[in-house]
Amino acid sequence: xxxxxxxxxxxxxxxxxxxxxxxxxxxxxxxxxxxxxxxxxxxxxxxxxxxxxxxxxxxxxxxxxxxxxxxxxxxxxxxxxxxxxxxxxxxxxxxxxxxxxxxxxxxxxxxxxxxxxxxxxxxxxxxxxxxxxxxxxxxxxxxxxxxxxxxxxxxxxxxxxxxxxxxxxxxxxxxxxxxxxxxxxxxxxxxxxxxxxxxxxxxxxxxxxxxxxxxxxxxxxxxxxxxxxxxxxxxxxxxxxxxxxxxxxxxxxxxxxxxxxxxxxxxxxxxxxxxxxxxxxxxxxxxxxxxxxxxxxxxxxxxxxxxxxxxx
Numbered sequence: 001x002x003x004x005x006x007x008x009x010x011x012x013x014x015x016x017x018x019x020x021x022x023x024x025x026x027x028x029x030x031x032x033x034x035x036x037x038x039x040x041x042x043x044x045x046x047x048x049x050x051x052x053x054x055x056x057x058x059x060x061x062x063x064x065x066x067x068x069x070x071x072x073x074x075x076x077x078x079x080x081x082x083x084x085x086x087x088x089x090x091x092x093x094x095x096x097x098x099x100x101x102x103x104x105x106x107x108x109x110x111x112x113x114x115x116x117x118x119x120x121x122x123x124x125x126x127x128x129x130x131x132x133x134x135x136x137x138x139x140x141x142x143x144x145x146x147x148x149x150x151x152x153x154x155x156x157x158x159x160x161x162x163x164x165x166x167x168x169x170x171x172x173x174x175x176x177x178x179x180x181x182x183x184x185x186x187x188x189x190x191x192x193x194x195x196x197x198x199x200x201x202x203x204x205x206x207x208x209x210x211x212x213x214x215x216x217x218x219x220x221x222x223x224x225x226x227x228x229x230x231x232x233x234x235x236x237x238x239x240x241x242x243x244x245x246x247x248x249x250x251x252x253x254x255x256x257x258x259x260x261x262x263x264x265x266x267x268x269x270x271x272x273x274x275x276x277x278x279x280x281x282x283x284x285x286x287x288x289x290x291x292x293x294x295x296x297x298x299x300x301x302x303x304x305x306x307x308x309x310x311x312x
């Protein structure tokens with residue numbers, strides 16, 4: 001099936017998200033669990049910034065009740081028909097790679113999906129959209145547009161990256177999700193609101209002092225020190241502008257810089273000490289030896305044990 005089709009004019013509109021009764025809104029993860037009748041394969045949450053969840057679910061024939069956050073979806077694998085009914089309006093699309101579906105916060109619709117769906121969902125607070133717009137000196141965002149299998153390969157790819165890069169390292173994973181959520185928010189503002197936002201980049205890197213302090217924080221063992229909010233605040237910049245300025249100065253995003261630093265630490269410990277894999281994983285903040293080994297192999301193509309043997 002091609003692009004989403006809109007059938008019949010909307011004659012019985014649902015309340016705008018800004019008009020919905022807050023007391024009747026449900027948390028997105030709770031409502032998704034109810035209608036999908038399963039649990040996510042993976043889920044990572046940041047109460048102030050949104051959550052990402054990867055689901056595989058069967059057929060769905062139910063009303064999705066109004067939720068507190070916007071739900072942005074994409075589909076890593078498979079092809080499946082989607083039908084959304086809002087009042088007398090019917091939108092039909094196809095769940096497939098490269099498309100997105102958006103359920104605006106506070107909206108309500110009946111969904112009919114005949115078979116299995118592999119889906120990644122971002123639960124995006126409207127406050128995050130508003131913050132990103134404010135930090136980018138853009139107008140306050142209006143309501144999001146409903147999308148049902150809308151082609152958007154960039155947003156789709158970003159969402160899949162958000163679910164794919166979960167390395168079992170709390171600091172790295174949280175920093176990556178914080179960066180990616182802000183990037184996704186700019187994509188949503190630019191392409192999926194009633195009044196698309198234009199972002200004008202401000203060029204220039206961090207001052208030498210700000211860059212030095214940022215790197216000192218990234219060297220810290222404290223997860224709080226390496227949060228995007230802490231890094232940006234230390235530099236006296238918004239999160240939006242800090243990420244751009246840091247990459248301009250170093251050639252890497254904060255997450256990529258920290259990941260490279262942790263890899264160099266791992267290599268030094270593997271080469272210069274007899275520390276066990278378990279102790280190295282723990283020292284670098286990985287949840288397990290398995291998570292450390294998988295992350296190391298992803299970056300180097302070798303297991304830590306093989307790399308240690310080759311370097312000695």
